Every structure is written in structure tokens, then in C-alpha cells.
Amino acid sequence: MEVNTKKELLVSKIRNGTVIDHIPAGRALAVLKVLNITGAEGLRVAIVLNVESKRIGKKDIVKIEDKEVNENEANIITLIAPTATINIIRDYEVVEKKQLKVPTLVKGVLKCPNPHCITNNDIEAIPIFKTIKAKPLVMRCEYCEIEINENDVLKQILGSPQA
Numbered sequence: 499m500e501v502n503t504k505k506e507l508l509v510s511k512i513r514n515g516t517v518i519d520h521i522p523a524g525r526a527l528a529v530l531k532v533l534n535i536t537g538a539e540g541l542r543v544a545i546v547l548n549v550e551s552k553r554i555g556k557k558d559i560v561k562i563e564d565k566e567v568n569e570n571e572a573n574i575i576t577l578i579a580p581t582a583t584i585n586i587i588r589d590y591e592v593v594e595k596k597q598l599k600v601p602t603l604v605k606g607v608l609k610c611p612n613p614h615c616i617t618n619n620d621i622e623a624i625p626i627f628k629t630i631k632a633k634p635l636v637m638r639c640e641y642c643e644i645e646i647n648e649n650d651v652l653k654q655i656l657g658s659p660q661a
């Protein structure tokens with residue numbers, strides 16, 4: 499929870515949309531990145547960074563108004579924020595808490611590290627990675643079969659090694 503008995507909520511509750519809670523501290527911006535939210539689309543978004551969490555020490559929270567994150571988006575969030583809970587809000591009530599699971603296929607989000615891979619040489623070839631193992635994460639390029647691990651995925655999305 500982002501409240502305790504003495505403090506106010508840092509950001510107010512939302513009427514409709516999605517609250518992504520329990521994001522590992524420092525990764526909220528990466529979560530927005532995988533959702534392709536830049537701010538330019540005009541969505542109202544609240545970002546809370548590095549607040550205390552009973553469950554995970556410090557956490558980030560993202561609240562997106564008037565957008566419900568879908569199953570596919572939720573699964574991609576799992577790649578970078580495995581502790582996250584995704585709450586769908588309708589009329590101020592939490593109507594769904596999405597169960598996160600590592601996606602079996604990730605299309606167009608991850609880049610193949612192999613410079614000779616067709617996905618790096620043909621702009622029409624969209625990179626597809628298949629999950630080989632969820633814990634610890636191992637994914638394999640569908641084209642050149644090179645394997646990447648959780649750190650590679652984090653590095654790509656966060657632009658730095660695991661935070």
C-alpha cells in the first residue's frame with residue numbers, strides 16, 4: 499500500500515484505468531516505455547518513484563487514467579517488473595488484479611543482439627523471442643536462435659544493467 503495511517507496518498511485514487519503497483523524501485527519509467535506511453539498521447543498518468551513498500555522495500559507505482567492494460571501488455575511488464583500487481587479500476591473500485599506470467603512469445607519489443615540476425619538486417623523482419631525458461635528467464639530469437647537472459651532483457655529496456 500502507498501498509504502500509512504499518518505500520511506496522505508501521494509497521488510489520488512483514479513476513477514477508471516490501471517494502477518501498476520509494486521514495481522521494483524526505479525523501473526516505473528521502463529514500464530511506461532514497454533507500454534509505449536510517452537506522454538504525447540495525452541493520457542493522464544501519475545508516476546510515483548521510490549516509495550516505501552512493506553512487501554518489497556521500495557517500490558514505484560504507475561497510474562494510468564482511462565486506459566486498461568491488456569493481457570499482452572501485462573505479460574510484457576512481467577519481463578521487467580516481476581513483482582508488479584496490475585489493478586484494473588472502474589468507477590473507483592479495483593475490479594481485477596491481473597495475474598502476471600512471463601509471456602511465451604514477445605514480438606517487436608526486444609532486439610536481437612546478433613548483428614548477423616535477419617531482424618537486424620531486414621527492416622521488415624520483426625524480432626520474435628520465445629521463452630525457453632521462466633525462472634531464471636531465458637529467451638531465444640526465433641530467427642537465429644541466440645539466447646538472452648533476464649539481465650539482457652533489463653539492459654535493453656532500462657538502458658542499464660539490473661537496478
Ligand code: CTP
Binds near residue numbers: 590592
Ligand atoms: N487505487 C487507485 N485508485 C482506485 C483504487 C485503487 O489508485 N480507485 C490504487 C491503490 O492506491 C493501490 C492499488 O490501486 O495502490 C491497489 O488497490 P487496492 O487493491 O485497494 O490496494 P491494496 O490492498 O494495497 O493492494 P495489494 O493487494 O496490491 O497490496
Ligand code: ZN
Binds near residue numbers: 611612617639643
Ligand atoms: Zn536473432
